Amino acid sequence: MAYRLTMVGTGYLGATTSACMAELGFEVLGVDVDAEKIARLQAGDLPIYEPGLQEVLRRNLANGRLRFTTSYEEAAAFGDVHFLCLGTPQKPGEYGADVSYLDAAIESLAPHLKRECLVLGKSTVPVGTAQRLADKLARLAPIGSGAELAWNPEFLREGFAVKDTLYPDRIVLGVASDKAEKVMREVYASMLEMGTPIVITDYPTAELVKVAANAFLATKISFINAMAEVCEASHADVKQLSLALSFDDRIGGKFLNPGLGFGGGCLPKDIRAFMARAGELGADQALTFLREVDAINMRRRARMVDLARELAGGSFRGCTVTVLGAAFKPNSDDIRDSPALDVAVKISEQGGRVTVYDPVAQENARRAHPELSYGESALEAARDAHVVLLLTEWQEFIDLDPDTLGTVVATRKIVDGRNALDAETWRASGWHYRALGRP
Template sequence: MNLTTPTISVIGTGYLGATHAACLAELGFRVVGVDRDRDKIARLAAGEAPFSEPGLDDLLRRHTASGRLRFTTAIRVAAEHADVHFLCVGTPQSAAGPEADLAGLWAAVRDLGRHLTRDCLVVGKSTVPVGTAAAMAAELGRIVPPRISANVAWNPEFLREGHGVQDTLHPDRLVFGVDSPSAELTLRLLYERPIAAGVPVHVTDLATAELAKSAANGFLATKVSFVNAMAEISERAGADVVALADILGDDPRIGRSFLDAGIGFGGGCLPKDIRALAARAAALGASSAPALLHAVDEANARARSRVADLALELCPGAGARVAVLGAAFKPRSDDVRDSPALDIARRVHRAGAEVRVYDPEASLNARAVAPELTYVASLETALRGAELVLHLTEWPEFAAMDPRWAARLVRWPVIIDGRNRIDSGRWAAAGWTVHSVGRPRRGAPARALVADPAG
């Protein structure tokens, strides 16, 4: 293995893998990305990200042009030339239950192992059940050709969609799960620049490194579900959950991050990761974690249902026109996997409303998942003639829009702020009835506003 300037492969070029490959090239390494999806590889090789991520297209164009970064569908190329292999294969929830589906990961491991011709380090980055790394090491030991050494390490990612490039180049911490000094040395070499900038490094065993990402996501999900439980209490008691969260957030033991009440979490990580962690904990005989994580999951589902139910209560009747602002599970992303916004939009549609959805980035992906909805190309088109507005993804342009301008477009000025991001006082002053999650209603009673103007 070349420990001076190692060549790197990244196997799996989804959100994690494509971002990681481009950022490693930015850090100065020669990188080859590998994926079975020929269309995806063609786009990446042309310097184009197959998903929305700020800053990633620039890195791809620069480093594919320089030759430092290339992409292929042939894992043999990676096996024969790379010294370090990062496994970034997706681990979705199994179709048969809450467990993680590791079929893609195991296929990549076996394919890589059979083609290895040189000593290497295989580094897992995918989120996996604890114990996977040890099983992977055993599998590689069984299939790797004689006299070839394939050591295993785990280096979990902590990326936030919409901030992936920043989080990779300037992480808040690095975790190295290793079982040999040479593996640690190699990882320190790869991350030399962020380490030199003062990023803390946690060197631990494989199992602890595997648990790190699942535990982090489990804790963040718990914070979101907790504040949504407080939102329900606040609504019934006439309290303000945003003020409550601010009070809690000033406690350094708690912190303000992830204490925003609303329609709950979604995306490709938190929902499936807490379910997989609960399933793995149950398999290990740890009884407390499954009960807690199941409650978190149920509270998250209830946050969506409460907003959907309120929307149906406020709809003036069958065929009501509803403007849905947002389809992505979060802003700065076109990801609609397990999107609370899209879930609520579909529920309202199934109840008989005419739903028009606007999202600055995610409409194409949303249409593939929920083709029954109507997608429009502008905020103005979504609002025109609406009898109810649902603010479900916190894109900055939604919070920044002029409520007086919006009031002139809609039929009835009634809005549910599912993200608590608009200035409810300003909107109420402009004639809107504002329903926010966990906060007192602002403006005139909605039922008065949705009376027939001709009556």
């Protein structure tokens, strides 16, 4: 059977999944309550930056496999499988996740479900959410239990989301029936034929896989940054330490790069929501280590400000500071919980004249922080700077020529917040080079 798919929510996850599932040959309808966003997507205008996605979006709009709507009634009539792609942000003033967008989507979609279908949750949620939503779905849908829920967490990496959708490293599927498993095996048939591993499990395990993966990655990042703190205290080199650890195949080198730490819309809020949910379940002691993971991560930002202040002569007053990077990671325009912008704002609050440049996230940063100055290139942003900070490891910054940059700055002082530059090359060009965790 050729299933027709709907994507409920057309943010980062929904827009990416819509375009990529259409690319695999499915008829896809994206649905969202935001009429302006739907109009942009229908016109082929992607409201986010993701390498390669715009081309996939426009190609499938043109061939008719993909379109967008604001009508839940239309989506219910169209779709055989409804993907829930809603955000679960951190609740204001607390650690827990806000799942209200998922509840609203079920409440809007379910009353129109008059034939058998599968509703597939993709969002990152506190364990226990899927069963509660499954009960609500069956209660509100005219077809009753004929509208079944399954949970299929996403593992997209910003900057690689098209590849991760079309060629996933695994598929995790939480189901309550053999029928739901059969439907999803057919939907993901092309991926399974390529040998993609699939784990069939229950709702709670599927929900936990995503938050457990993010907690592990966050822990690995904070571990090497904790080692950077010890290296700074003992005059050791965390880059060489990390390299030596990476050759141990039990440890590996991925996510073992010391620097400014993690940010974005997933890792920080997911580990906090995980702690909050564990507390509700009476298992809070199991995750107390994540509080330190979070604290180590935030300390790196404070340490970067301290290092910059040292190079500025002990005070930012009257000092011009260039911040290279605004996105929380390269190949993205996402500035949510961006360590780079956090550092820039703190320096500005301490009296520094801060100029930011990012090749993609510039406008998002400008809207969020109009109090900062912005340059239209790395060289323009660095003009007359007393200190340069590399805080997002865009390739364009890694490729900067230290001699050329040195001709526009007031003093050749740089702090490498991502350990991305060759220290000896920069020092040979007369730069005072500092980096987190290095002598």
